[in-house]
Amino acid sequence: MFVLLALVFVVTSTAQSVPEFDVDYVSTRTSRTDRTKVDFFTKIALNQLKFLSRSGQFVAQYEVTTEVFETNSKGQAIRKVLSNNWDRIVQIKNYAETQSDQIFDLTTNSLELSPGSMMGQVTIEDKNSGKTFVREFALLVRGFSAENKPITMSDLSLVDDYSPSRTNFTPNVSNTLGSDRSEAVFNFDVFAKEAISLTVSYSVQQLKNSARRPSVRNLLNFRPDGSNLETVGVANWNSKPLRVKPGENSGVVSIPLKDLKAGAYQINVLLKGEKGETYDAAAKVFHIQWMGLDQQLNDIDRAISQLRYIAKENEISQIRNQSTSAKRADMF
Template sequence: MAQVETRKPAELDIPNIYFDLLGFAPDSGSGSRLDVYIQIPYENIFFLKEGPTFTASYELTISLLDSNKKLIKEKLWNETVKTEFYEETISPKHYKISQQSFLLPSGKYFIRVQIRDNQTKKSISATKSIELRNYNDSKFSASDMMILNKLTYEGEKKIISPNISGNVVDLPGGFYVFLEVYNYLSADTLQLDYEIFKDERKVIRSGTSIHPLQTTKNAIFFKVNSNELPIGEYILNVILSPKNFSNSTDENFRFKYSLAKPFSIHWRGMPTSIVDLDAAIDQMIYIEDAAELKRIKSLPLNEKVAAFKELWKKKDPTPNTERNELMEEYYSRVEYANKNFKHYIDGWKTDMGMVFIIFGSPNNVDRHPFDIDSKPYEVWYYYQLNRQFVFVDESGFGDYKLVTPIWDIWQRTR
């Protein structure tokens, strides 16, 4: 079992930067073209009022590292955002997307993206990995998939708006996906089969579409039915099959190509750690009446969602904003408890998890794992409450039980 540490409130779960990595075949030569898309929500950058305009500026750095995490290339530039509306400066729905491309040999890479606010001088970074393919190795292959927020038309030209975060909650009717298919066979038709997975690879949604194929590069768009999927994390799996060969030699081979892309459904203003609504309702037991939680869980899905949101709305310290800071802090504590106090049961259900969720991180911890004359125990000190809580490992297997009364002070925090 991990040890409790001091942590700042509600910083575990607030996203500050989104970026996506996509590999495509280059226009010429071998290797891959890596496209890096970065999305910066306006609410996460600092705006200054300059006359009638609000202006923000920040520095972006993309660092490319090889499979040994050795730096091989880096690009740095500045971006500026302007708006005349204050409401946009604090809105998670408004954002700026930046994009850079790199030509690289095939192989595994680590991509680090850093944003530095030019006003506050604060920075944050994140790292992802990608395996880039050599598209010259196959007669039939495909790029990575891009989830779209919007697909529109200007005449016969398609205009795409990429979804960088992977959250499709604002696309309740389903979402479009874009990819390129590279065809050097004699096939003139593509069969595209998709499946949506969640929890132990169980298929919960599937679909098929047929597309015409040209020789070489083909832009493929297809729609995924995500209607009424509950909140959570998902995997979109796609199988591409060329059909209708004019050359019998090609037809003798079974060409198939598979791709996978994660996506999620998370309500705006709610922590991304909430991936199961019933579990999130159960986890409110430390601050809400058990009978009320049972009633909410028994409701039909749409009513359950509305009741859950209303329950938290009543506790929102800033009801005029989209974010609910109390909810973010509460579920960040649940997430921390699950990561650090899990034993035979989920961490939030343990005694240490309960105390951590209710009171937060202790000011000090006194640990006694090897005292000769006593079983292992810990003392958590909360100076602002003038209280201490003692946990004893009666079994010797790290299952610490609370031996200090808690109910009096707990009732005052509800």
């Protein structure tokens, strides 16, 4: 998996997430069969950082600390197994950009961990303001030690700028897309002992109670890949061929978003052989965030009709029953 983090900041069309910053990770294979490489990603909006004027530009500096904990059966941390930190300097020429919640700074750091279910904690400390932000998350580290397994795969990564002609991309990190996006693209690595033709089977299901994003603490008792979260309806499976060579290969699954309303979803990806046997599988939870009113909506009644994607029927009725357009607009 090739990750492009060369740009200091990334402009995104989605609204800022509720947390002060986002964190994600991807488990992938290493040369050691008893260890797994885990790439950790952080994404923080520039307006969360304090910039100081230095030599004609604006500079922010922050420290990122990643901690990994063993957990008990309830997903609670019981022992720290690893801690790692690194510094980040952000240099911006335009002051207005430092105040933006739509321009982000991304970082990545890789650690080697033993496979298993753990808890992760990432802390960002702004050196200029002294502010500290903390995120906790369930951490499921995949294992790649099965020597008799001819095919294995990494975790899925939701990416923002994938192109078939490119070998690198920018991870989404927040796992959230705006409702104005046309597709969700997930990248993954496939490790093969020999050349083989595979079938990539994939499906998307909406999660129950998905109107709001699940809290990290509530997810600590679940598998972070979403494999035991409750879903709505029956999964519709699609498939595509994938020819792999010995060693590391890249795979991609693209999901159209035009028929998906705002909420939380789980994507499932299976790698199958020529006889239909499943070699490996991965899943990931992602979110579609309503982007608000379309610019072409010119009246409040048409605007209210768009609420059917995110509001309850009785809430919409209360808005419609107001006596004037002004009152409907206020309640809207």
